[in-house]
Amino acid sequence: MIRCKIVTPFGKYKEMDTSILNVRNSIGEMGILPNRMPIVTMLEISKMSTIENGQKEEYAIGGGLLYFKENEAMILVDSIENKNDIEKDRALAAKSRAEDYLNKKDESIDAKRAELALKRAMNRLKVIGE
Template sequence: MKTLTVSVVTPDGPVMEDSFDMVSCKAEYGELGILPGHIPLVAPLTISAVRLKRGNDVERIAVSGGFLEVRPDKVTILAQSAEKPSEIDVDRAQESKTRAESRLQTKQDNIDFQRAELALKRAMNRLDITR
């Protein structure tokens, strides 16, 4: 059976490289499912989980935006940050979520709501893939 080589890279270096049967991720314009032989594609990613399927097993990686490059036999994810569930500090992610929620509930003019919303999305994404 054909597989895809998947590389996940951040500014800090490579996060993983392995072979998988399918890649599912959320681009800015919708959900993408990539199988071997897919047409070449470049798409911006949102803050979401990337699902990597091999047989009946599914691995997930939390990404905070970036880009997806697809070639017929290789998928490269260039992410601002990427974490495997085992690398996530759940307590710290929960604290980030609580802090972002309290900022969004504040009615002060000096609060950057867009930044707080992004922080909340990142924290929720990190918590979701650890479950």
């Protein structure tokens, strides 16, 4: 098993054991199994999945860093939400707001920030199957 600790800027989000950790980095999807060689990698805004207590769990992560060594994974994420906690209406509203900002040709708008907000909202919708 892999001992997995997930930490956000607000503190520890979760600590659990998983038989596999599926994440996405700049190269693509990566499945981490027990006894894998050590790795440090940046995580993209994407879906992360685990098998906890025999159940598949899915999360929307807002990017971050993964450090894996000796069957321990430390995941530092900007944000994380379990699939079951994502509110569809809230994610759709966030997507719409980000699109509105990007469609305005106002130079005072931080386009990079709006693009990231759109990417996070679309990821949340993807995780819940929308």
